[in-house]
Amino acid sequence: MAILDYIVSLGASVMMPIIITLFGLLLGAKFSKAIRSGLTVGIGFIGLNLVIGLLMNNLGPASQKMVERLGLSLTVIDVGWPAAAAISFASVVGAIMIPIGLGINILMLITKQTRTVNIDIWNFWHFAFTGALVAAATNSIAWGVFASAINMVIVMYLADWTAPGVEEYNGLPGVSLPHGFSAAYVPIALVINKLIDMIPGIKNIKADPETLQKRFGIFEEPMIIGSILGLAIGAFAGYDFKAILNLGVTMGAVLILIPKMAAMLMEGLLPISDAAQEFIEKRFKNAGKVYIGLDSAVAIGHPACMSASLVLVPVTILLAAVIPGNKVLPFADLAVLPFMLCMVIPVTKGNVFRTFIIGFLMVASGLLIATNMAPLHTQLAINANFQMPEGATQIASICDGANPLTWVLLQISKFKMIGAAILCAIVVGMAFLNQKIRKAQDVKAEN
Template identity: 70%
Template sequence: MKVLDFIVGLGPQVMMPIIITIFGLVLGAKFGKSLRAGLTVGVGFVGLNLVIGLLGGTLGPAAQEMVQRLGLNLTVIDVGWPAAAAIAFASRVGAIIIPIGLLVNILMLVTNTTQTVNIDIWNYWHFAFTGALVQGATGSTALGILAAVLDMIIIMVIADLTAPGIEKYNGLPGISLPHGFSGAFVPIAIALNKVLDIIPGINKIEIDAEDLQEKFGVFGEPILIGTILGILIGIGAGYDVKGVLETGITLGAVLVLIPKMAAMLMEGLMPISDAAQSLIERKYKGKGKMYIGLDSAVGVGHPVTLAVSLVLVPVTILLAAVLPGNKVLPFADLAVIPFMLVMLVPITKGNVFRTFIIGLITISTGLLIATNLAPLHTQMAVNAKFQMPEGATMISSICDGANPLSWLFTRTMEFKVVGTVIMVAIALGLAIYNRKRIMNQNSEN
């Protein structure tokens, strides 16, 4: 465990170059090419994290000012994903999630139930969080571990199924996003998108990023959209002229820089992806396509994802005030809204209108889920000796407190045997379906 803690502590910016270099060598690429790819990926992650940090550092305080100006008095405090991750890793499930996750991925690859090599081990905490919730709800560590495993299986299948859309609409060839938070919203988005398909009038509305740019010219470009939305957010936060302009310019910069950092990361991954496909064609003919599983941060740079996310920040604060049954005060995690939407864009095919509508319903649902899970979330924090915010009696987070898949596992497996059978059946059913799809795809190749 000390070795695993050390590896996790290094973070992706250090471990990714090492993993990618080794991965490249295993796939048959030359050392120099593998090393360059690894270092380029590491630089891409550093840049991506810096820009996402800039987004959070600008958007978070502005959102908090909006909350204070509205005088919202809600009893569950959103403490953010870093606290949720720490709480998850501090649980009994979290202590062993990395070796278990690696084993699950290997078994799924061997049995052809996934096409994804998930090297995003830092985000295994999402699976641990689900497991810790189930453990808290049932009092059983074994059921908690089982829930984490089943959660990972479901997310791996979702990553495979959405990978072609991620390639097409996010410009990430050879990449899938087995992210426990982002992937959990995919089934809801698919269902809502089908509902929008059958509503007269609504089903005819088509607005995408290219349309906006054509209609509004320079004002439809990401840099202007980000700047304008940033200025509006700064005004909503009550900033002075200097603060408003700084917020506008910063968020305009974010909408430009995130795609550029993601492109640099992809520059490093492309030689590895090509080497993987070349190896499969040479030695495993008929095995089909393989994907490298990464953090969904690499996909948040889509202009629709970022623009809709910025619009939804003040909307989420207003929703929290008026949504019946909600007790969560959105706070630290408002900057993770892009991660809720990143895998929705391929489903809506980049339609701004649909992405906004589905995002609005998703966030509304998420606030109610976070409210429902808050007592368990708080108990997990107490068990992990987490320092509660001053004056807070209950805590939650948008990521992963509002995770619909975590909620489904928790509330279903509370019924012990019956609930466990249901969730096992769902996970294994999806794995079997995915295997049949992969085998059919392989036979066609």
């Protein structure tokens, strides 16, 4: 545990090169190739985090200004994902989630229940968050650990099933996204997308970036979209002319730079991904393709994801003001909306219109989920000695406080033995479905 805690404390930009280098050596790669891949991935993560930091440091304050201008006085404050992550790892469940998560991944690989080697250890906090909530609700650490384990298994399945789409639409070959927040919205997106397919006229709306660019020319290029939306957000925030222009250029830069940083990360990852595939093919017959599990940050740069997310920022604030029963004031986590939508892109095939509609419905329901989970969220924060914001009676977050999968697992777990039976039945059902999906993917790959 001390070793694992130390590695995680190094941060993703240091932890990832170490893991990638060791992984490459275990797969039989030469040291020079392994260390080069590891460092390239680390540099890619640093670049990606710098751009995401640029996004959050500029979009976050603008969003907060919009909240202030509307004069919203909701009692549950969105304190953001960093606080949620810290609260998660401060819990007993969080303290043991990393070794449990690694064990689950290894077991699923051995039993051919996953194709993903999940090296995104830092984001195990999403599973720990679920477990910490369940432990507090049931007054049982054991039930919390069980819920966090079930959460990870479900997310691993979702990561596998969406991986081909992530490869095609997000341009990430050999990568899956076992991210506890992003993956949770995939089932909802599938249902809503099917419903849209049933609506005459609406179902025929083509709004993928390529189609829009042909129709609208330069105005649908990513940097132009980002700049226009940035200017609009700056205006809604009440910024002066200089600040509006600055936000516009910054958002345009973000839409260009995120994919470029993700491409550099992929440059380092591809040799290791190829080595992993070769290793599996030599030693395990009929094992099929293997994916490297990464943070969904590598996928948020898709133009459809960023366009829909930026439009959703002011929409989310308006929804918070008008939805009956909502008590959450969106604040710190407004800049994480791209993480909510990045795994929706393969479902909608990059359709901006559909992505926005799905995002709209997910945000609306998410605010109510966050309101419902706020008392437990606040209890965990107090237990972790978190400093409550001035004027707040309770706290929440969009990530993971509005996570629908976390909420469902929490509600089912409250029934303890009956809930455990239901969750086991869900996992068994997904395991059978997984075998069918694996076979279909293998047949498609052979053809």
